[in-house]
Amino acid sequence: MTDIDGYLPRHLTSELREALASARVVNLVGPRQVGKTTLVRDLFEEGRFLTLDDAAVLAAMDADPEGQLLSLAEDQNTSPIIIDEAQRSRKLALAIKKIVDNNRRKGQFVLTGSSNVFTTAEVADSLAGRMRTLKLWPLSVVEINRAPLSRLIDWAMQDAPSLAQIAEPAPLGRRDYIDLILAGGFPETRMLPLRSRQRQYRDYVDAVVDRDVADIMPIRKPDALRFLIDQMAARTAQEINTSELAKLAKLKRETVDQYLDILLRLSMVTKLSAWMPGEGKRDIKQPKFHFVDTGIATALRRLNDKSFEIGNSPEALGGLLESFVAGELLRALPMQDDDYRLYHWRSADRREIDVLIDGGHRLVGLEVKSSATVSADDFKHLRWFAKDGPGRGRRVSGIVLYLGQEKLTFGDGNFALPLSTLWTPIKLG
Known part of the structure; x- marks a missing residue:
């Protein structure tokens, strides 16, 4: 990761890399505006990035989450699909669960959000061993x-x-x-x-x-x-x-x-x-x-x-x-x-x-x-x-x-x- 334009490298970067190599889904949560989006876009330059802050993207995702994700996955090869503000879609978690249950490749999805999209015990339990959740806090001294x-x-x-x-x-x-x-x-x-x-x-x-x-x-x-x-x-x-x-x-x-x-x-x-x-x-x-x-x-x-x-x-x-x-x-x-x-x-x-x-x-x-x-x-x-x-x-x-x-x-x-x-x-x- 380069240190340009005043960007401050985050110490969680090494944990994020390790998580991507060991889990099918990486879930990065933390307060809004602490730099989650900047971190993942800088680290995964080749990944496909979309944000559910965009109303049109959110509407398409809610209409057919599995279809949207499978379509994105076809173009990605080994790069992750990065979904920003993932908690905005109620249907995303189950669609991701279904996809990663059928595909064991590591590092398929990187999700970011101000809260955890995998909020139900049923979904969280079913992703045990398939997902790593990391938290990005405000900057340390x-x-x-x-x-x-x-x-x-x-x-x-x-x-x-x-x-x-x-x-x-x-x-x-x-x-x-x-x-x-x-x-x-x-x-x-x-x-x-x-x-x-x-x-x-x-x-x-x-x-x-x-x-x-x-x-x-x-x-x-x-x-x-x-x-x-x-x-x-x-x-x-x-x-x-x-x-x-x-x-x-x-x-x-x-x-x-x-x-x-x-x-x-x-x-x-x-x-x-x-x-x-x-x-x-x-x-x-x-x-x-x-x-x-x-x-x-x-x-x-x-x-x-x-x-x-x-x-x-x-x-x-x-x-x-x-x-x-x-x-x-x-x-x-x-x-x-x-x-x-x-x-x-x-x-x-x-x-x-x-x-x-x-x-x-x-x-x-x-x-x-x-x-x-x-x-x-x-x-x-x-x-x-x-x-x-x-x-x-x-x-x-x-x-x-x-x-x-x-x-x-x-x-x-x-x-x-x-x-x-x-x-x-x-x-x-």
Whole structure:
């Protein structure tokens, strides 16, 4: 893939190539305007591309989906058929299933969309082993910097992580991190001046509610959904009590659960389940929700660089910074050496860990601190979890990411690292 005209290469490219070589259907989903179409058109230059955003193409596809696809396939040889905004056709999934059941060739279809076209359990189950689904998120800072993939999770999962393996992190200050949070990760929007950018982000949310939601499920109260989105932006990095939200939005709890599911499927928010050990009951059942893009979250909340100063709302930085970190980890997750899962953890007596990364053989607890200093007291929950809590008997590492400049060790596998370590080169053995 070439880097021209300011295009930022995406780290998911290698996963996309691998998926195309191993599955008959590749399903690339993610928020609108994050670059899905640009990615697949650049990667598969010889593929046949069509978009269901075109009303005539959509009408033809709905009239005879199998016939249209078979006709396209005759001209393609080994190149994929690329269908953009695939979720707009209700009949596409079953037609593709029928075609790939009769033809075992890999890489026949690449689908992109803001939500998953294979929404029914029957279709999804029947395509098991035939389809790979990948998610393209907004840009990570590593991608923005055109830097190598972040390996922080793989580093922390080692038996003996060493600070010497980490290059010197970029010497960023509090204002630099705030600028990154405000900018967000949408390729075109993030480059605009603050006022124009935030207006565009708010227009983006309106477009999602007006257009993309209907592709998943018709809703009776779009204004209530828009209100819920604003509330989720204000509550990013918090455990969500849907009963309280329902009262606030004057909706039934079942409706709030339904709306949250829509936002998850549209990749506007993401959910970290509460971690539980292999045996026993989980301490806290409520999941923690993160707004996927902090640029959108701050635009909805009308926050700017002055908002975090003393006298305004400096405490607002904590949740946004935690969501920013969770987003960076989530974007790097598919390209790590092993498969890891992200959780949060909190005990009944309110000990908590912001992000708990489960590698099966090892756990990594990660705390996010919105100040430039760090002390031993910042590791108290990480140490208790590893020595006396549910991590006892397992190998556990602890990391506090903070806004300072120094890489520090606090013993027993605990480290304090500058937050910019998330996009710092790391050499692994």
